[in-house]
Amino acid sequence: MGVERHLETWYTVDGERMWYVVMYPFLQIDGDTEIVHSDMLPNGEVKVYIEKPDAKDGFHHATCFLPRYRWEDIYGFTDQEMSRFQEVVESTAHLIIEFSQQGGFDHAASF
Numbered sequence: 001m002g003v004e005r006h007l008e009t010w011y012t013v014d015g016e017r018m019w020y021v022v023m024y025p026f027l028q029i030d031g032d033t034e035i036v037h038s039d040m041l042p043n044g045e046v047k048v049y050i051e052k053p054d055a056k057d058g059f060h061h062a063t064c065f066l067p068r069y070r071w072e073d074i075y076g077f078t079d080q081e082m083s084r085f086q087e088v089v090e091s092t093a094h095l096i097i098e099f100s101q102q103g104g105f106d107h108a109a110s111f
Helices: 079-100
Strands: 007-011 017-021 023-029 033-040 046-054 058-066 070-075
Touching (some): 023 046, 033 079, 046 079
Antiparallel strands (some): 007 017, 023 033, 033 046, 046 058, 058 070
């Protein structure tokens, strides 16, 4: 698998080549909190992104990298919310990792 499978390319107005990670919808919890995930990245990790709209701040968000459950870029969530997200991600990590290798839930052969 080449890097191209995991990254999409686009070009800026100036012709600069940019890369971004493709994300797939995974789960919506508590009515308005979205959880999405990437393909498996070349380093074997899967990026899991959690986002929730907020009237004051725009969006609260956090990023977790599986399989190590490494959290980064946490903004606006309480410790209680982060504990809940940790539980959700831990209990579904096996599915997220499987789907990350199959192009998301919609392309998973066994589901």
